Amino acid sequence: xxxxxxxxxxxxxxxxxxxxxRGVATxxxxxxxxxxxxxxxxxxxxxxRAQLGDTVIPVVADAADPVVAxxxxxxxxxxxLVLNAGASPLARPLQQxxxxxxxxxxxxxxxxxxxxxxxxxxxxxxxxSVVIAFSSGAALGGSPLSGGYAxxxxxxxxxxxxxxxxxxxxxxGIRFVSVxxxxxxxxxLGASGVASYAARQGVDVATFLQGRGPALTPEQVGKSIVAxxxxxxxxxxxxxxxxxxxxxxx
Ligand SMILES: NC(=O)c1ccc[n+]([C@@H]2O[C@H](COP(=O)([O-])OP(=O)(O)OC[C@H]3O[C@@H](n4cnc5c(N)ncnc54)[C@H](OP(=O)(O)O)[C@@H]3O)[C@@H](O)[C@H]2O)c1
Numbered sequence: 001x002x003x004x005x006x007x008x009x010x011x012x013x014x015x016x017x018x019x020x021x022r023g024v025a026t027x028x029x030x031x032x033x034x035x036x037x038x039x040x041x042x043x044x045x046x047x048x049r050a051q052l053g054d055t056v057i058p059v060v061a062d063a064a065d066p067v068v069a070x071x072x073x074x075x076x077x078x079x080x081l082v083l084n085a086g087a088s089p090l091a092r093p094l095q096q097x098x099x100x101x102x103x104x105x106x107x108x109x110x111x112x113x114x115x116x117x118x119x120x121x122x123x124x125x126x127x128x129s130v131v132i133a134f135s136s137g138a139a140l141g142g143s144p145l146s147g148g149y150a151x152x153x154x155x156x157x158x159x160x161x162x163x164x165x166x167x168x169x170x171x172x173g174i175r176f177v178s179v180x181x182x183x184x185x186x187x188x189l190g191a192s193g194v195a196s197y198a199a200r201q202g203v204d205v206a207t208f209l210q211g212r213g214p215a216l217t218p219e220q221v222g223k224s225i226v227a228x229x230x231x232x233x234x235x236x237x238x239x240x241x242x243x244x245x246x247x248x249x250x
Contacts, residue, residue, distance in 0.1 A: 004128070004230050007032030011229070012078035014063040014112065015085030017044035019187035020134070023218025024082050024225045029056060031226055036076050038063055039085065064108045069115040073123055080229045081120060083113050083133040088189045089146035091196035097147045105152035109134075113156045117163045120174060127173025130229050133160050137182045137240060140249070145196050153180075161237045177228055178238040180249060184216040185209065214243040 011028040015021035017039035025035045029052045037045050038059045045058035061068040063085040073081075087108035090101045113133045120131050138146065139154040157178045164176040185194040185205065198208035209215070224246050228234045238249040 004232065005032070006080065006226070006230060008034070009079040010034050010036065010076050011080035011082065012036040012038065012072060012076055013082040013084060014038045014116075016048065017041045019189060020181065020218050020221045021082070021084040022048060023220075023222035024084060025056065025222075026052060027219070027222025027226045028080065028082075028229070029053070031230070033080065036072065036078065038068075038072065064111040064115070066111075066115045069112070069119045073116065073119040073125070077123065077125060079126065079129050081116065081125070081129070081131045082225060083116050083131065085109070085112055086134060086189065088192055089143075089149040091145045091192060092147070093145060094147070102147035104147065105149045106155075110152045110155050110159070113159050117159055117176070121163060121166055121170075121172070124167075124170075124172045125174050129173075130175040130177065131160070131163070132177050132179060132225060132228055135160075135178045135180045135238070137180050137242075139180055140240075143193075145200060146193065157238055164237055175232075175235065176237070177234070178249075179225070179228070179246075180238060180240045181216055181221060182240070182242040186215050186217050216241065216243045220245075 011033040013021050013025045016025040016037035025037050029035045034055045036057045036059055037048055038061055039045055042060045049056040049058050087104050089105055133156050135157045136153040138150040139157055143150040160176045160178045167174045183193055184190040194205055198205045224241055236248045239246040240249050
């Protein structure tokens with residue numbers, strides 16, 4: 001199938017203020033999409049708009065809020081919806097978590113993906129739309145210092161696969177895809193994770209990173225998300241993402 005153009009279409013990216021989400025918003029804008037950039041930090045979103053231009057629409061909001069999901073899906077009907085926003089887990093071994101700290105990524109990441117996926121199916125988004133949600137490589141291997149993070153990210157993968165099944169069943173023509181990035185020190189969340197795992201092993205960050213291969217960057221994430229959004233042959237339900245690019249999971 002031919003590559004689909006994004007020029008003049010609307011993309012909505014949650015967690016666009018920094019890290020992977022900023023890389024994704026930048027890459028989608030570079031291929032001509034109008035980008036609705038959602039995050040809580042107004043200053044960073046305004047800076048993104050100043051950098052990329054008026055086709056970026058900053059929206060200061062909590063991506064986990066169901067009213068935000070309903071309102072923005074209805075208002076913008078995005079052709080490309082990227083559910084990237086995620087909370088930074090508190091890095092501690094299991095017994096030092098409370099239920100509140102353990103479940104943080106369920107309350108933000110999972111709640112967000114549940115609400116937006118549901119709204120995408122209910123509306124429904126137009127045929128040819130794609131919903132891409134950020135799971136994690138931790139969903140496969142666990143993440144013992146991050147409380148409920150790995151389980152939350154595994155649940156995101158399930159939600160997305162259930163939504164793909166509903167889309168197919170009702171012939172909606174909406175693609176639902178999970179992306180599982182590997183741990184990288186190139187973002188705030190990743191750098192904090194890397195520092196915790198290095199400290200746990202009693203080594204410095206440089207030693208911890210040795211032998212792990214090149215670090216995944218927000219720019220590479222942005223390019224890969226554009227590839228997923230434009231190439232209908234990327235029709236698998238989930239992809240691992242590292243510095244070498246996308247590969248099918250399972
Ligand atoms: N970095 C890694 O190594 C790695 C690996 C695997 C998966 N991931 C996943 O990739 C995604 C992006 O991670 P990152 O490393 O880029 O993290 P990051 O640098 O900490 O950025 C997180 C983004 O999410 C936004 N955010 C957090 N809570 C939000 C909320 N309630 N509503 C709206 N926006 C919210 C933040 O913006 P505001 O604070 O301005 O709201 C920020 O833009 C996450 O889902 C993460 O779990 C990351």
